[in-house]
Amino acid sequence: MQIFPFIVVAWILAVGLYGIVTSRHLVHLIVCLIIVQSSTYVLLLGVGYITGAVAPYFFDIPVHTPAVDPVVQALALTDVVVEAAVTALLLAFAIQAHKRFGTLDPQELVQLRG
Amino acid sequence: MTPRQRLWMFLIGMAGLAAFYLWGLAGLPSFGDYPGPYGDIINRIAVGQTKATGVVSAVNFEYRGFDTLGEEFILFIAATGVATVLRHLRGERVAEVRDEAAGRHAPPTSEAVRMVALILTGPTLVLGWYLASHAQTSPSGGFQGGVVLATAFILVYLAGRFLTFERISPVDIIDAVEAVGAGGFAAVGISAVVMGQAYLTNFLPLGTTPGAVSSSGTIALISFFVGVEVGAAFILIVSELLDQTLLLRPGSR
Numbered sequence: 001m002q003i004f005p006f007i008v009v010a011w012i013l014a015v016g017l018y019g020i021v022t023s024r025h026l027v028h029l030i031v032c033l034i035i036v037q038s039s040t041y042v043l044l045l046g047v048g049y050i051t052g053a054v055a056p057y058f059f060d061i062p063v064h065t066p067a068v069d070p071v072v073q074a075l076a077l078t079d080v081v082v083e084a085a086v087t088a089l090l091l092a093f094a095i096q097a098h099k100r101f102g103t104l105d106p107q108e109l110v111q112l113r114g
Numbered sequence: 115m116t117p118r119q120r121l122w123m124f125l126i127g128m129a130g131l132a133a134f135y136l137w138g139l140a141g142l143p144s145f146g147d148y149p150g151p152y153g154d155i156i157n158r159i160a161v162g163q164t165k166a167t168g169v170v171s172a173v174n175f176e177y178r179g180f181d182t183l184g185e186e187f188i189l190f191i192a193a194t195g196v197a198t199v200l201r202h203l204r205g206e207r208v209a210e211v212r213d214e215a216a217g218r219h220a221p222p223t224s225e226a227v228r229m230v231a232l233i234l235t236g237p238t239l240v241l242g243w244y245l246a247s248h249a250q251t252s253p254s255g256g257f258q259g260g261v262v263l264a265t266a267f268i269l270v271y272l273a274g275r276f277l278t279f280e281r282i283s284p285v286d287i288i289d290a291v292e293a294v295g296a297g298g299f300a301a302v303g304i305s306a307v308v309m310g311q312a313y314l315t316n317f318l319p320l321g322t323t324p325g326a327v328s329s330s331g332t333i334a335l336i337s338f339f340v341g342v343e344v345g346a347a348f349i350l351i352v353s354e355l356l357d358q359t360l361l362l363r364p365g366s367r
Contacts, residue, residue: 002145010135014128021124022117048153051146056157056169059251059325063161067169069153070160074173078185081257081344085192088351092199095358107117 005046012039026094026104030087037083041076048072164250165320166330171249175256175336179314182336183299186343190296193347197285200354223272231273238266246341250330256337260344267349271356285353288346295343302332302339 012035019032048069054061056070098104115123143149156177157169166172174182246259306315314332321329328334 003139005145006139006142010132017128018124021120046145047142048148049146050148055253056153057167057253058161058169059167064158067157069148069150070156070169070173071153071178073170074178077170077174077255077257078182081185082188084261085189085347088355089192089195089199091355092196095355096199110115 005042005049009039009043009046012036012042024105024107026097026106026109027091029106030090030094033090034083034087037079040079044072044076044079161324164316164330164333165322165324165326166250166333167325168248168250168252168254170253171255171333171337172330175249175333175340176316179303179336182340183303183314186296186299186340189344189347190292193292193350196351196354200358228273231269235266235269235273238262238269242266242341242345246338246345247334248327249337250334251325251327256340256342257344259337259341260346261348263341263345264348264352267345268352271352285350288350288353292343292346292350295339295341295346298339298342299336302336306332 016032016034016036016039019035020029023029023032048071050066050068053066053068056067056073058065058067094104097109101109103109156173160169160172160177161167164172164176166176242259242262242265244259245254245262246256249255249259303314306317307313309317311317316331316333318331318335320331323329
């Protein structure tokens with residue numbers, strides 16, 4: 001049984017979560033969240049992969065050629081767009097937090113608010 | 115909570131997550147042995163049904179069209195959210211903003227950067243337009259094309275100054291363009307209802323040649339609207355964030 005891609009998924013997820021937990025800067029924390037989400041791309045594409053199959057585009061190949069699962073690829077595309085949108089919103093919040101509290105350290109922000 | 119306690123909590127949580135992950139992994143097929151059936155079925159029937167050779171686009175804008183509508187509105191709402199969060203601060207500008215770089219002036223953009231940005235703007239526009247209008251044939255589509263289109267406008271910002279950027283993309287017009295993109299997608303769906311079919315039914319002629327640019331009916335149309343919406347949303351987000359950099363450094367204006 002081949003599980004190497006799924007180990008990569010677990011590693012990316014764990015590294016990103018560790019970064020979030022120990023983060024001392026909101027922008028760093030947001031980048032770590034992007035890394036956590038990147039693990040889902042690897043998982044989705046890994047689940048739909050077929051050894052020896054082509055990409056699901058039949059412009060210049062016959063329709064019955066074995067191709068990888070297009071549904072998970074569409075889901076990964078969705079994932080990327082949502083990530084970009086959420087990142088922009090979170091960065092806007094980070095700007096606001098810096099203006100209001102004068103710091104971007106999440107651990108200091110927690111102390112400020114109790 | 116001290117950082118040390120936080121780390122212990124994290125390790126305990128990760129142990130639980132790892133256990134569940136391994137349990138789930140045991141139920142997954144081996145990598146490279148996708149068992150189907152959905153992907154296989156769609157790969158077999160999509161080209162005949164929709165006349166689109168890009169099956170990922172066919173899934174996004176036809177089979178999962180309704181989900182993509184929701185996704186597009188996530189982007190729409192996020193762009194609105196960025197504008198709202200940052201606009202609120204702009205009202206407080208007079209009281210709060212300090213000149214954090216007093217006596218320092220930002221160096222002017224180098225000629226090399228301006229030249230490269232200027233050279234790349236045209237090709238980037240064409241590439242973005244190509245991607246947004248070829249969802250039905252090749253690996254592209256409105257989401258990718260829209261981001262590339264927004265990049266062309268950001269290159270204009272790099273080549274010139276923020277004021278030029280604001281002049282070619284006034285926020286009011288970009289707001290309207292974004293609304294046209296988001297509303298266009300929904301309107302394509304409602305048009306099908308008006309004709310007595312289900313929401314987002316592909317009601318346009320599909321064409322006869324799979325892979326022709328004019329083929330695939332509403333897939334190409336929806337992809338185009340998505341491209342407009344994504345491009346406008348990203349220009350809006352970037353100009354709101356750039357606005358903030360001016361706000362922090364009024365001396366550089």
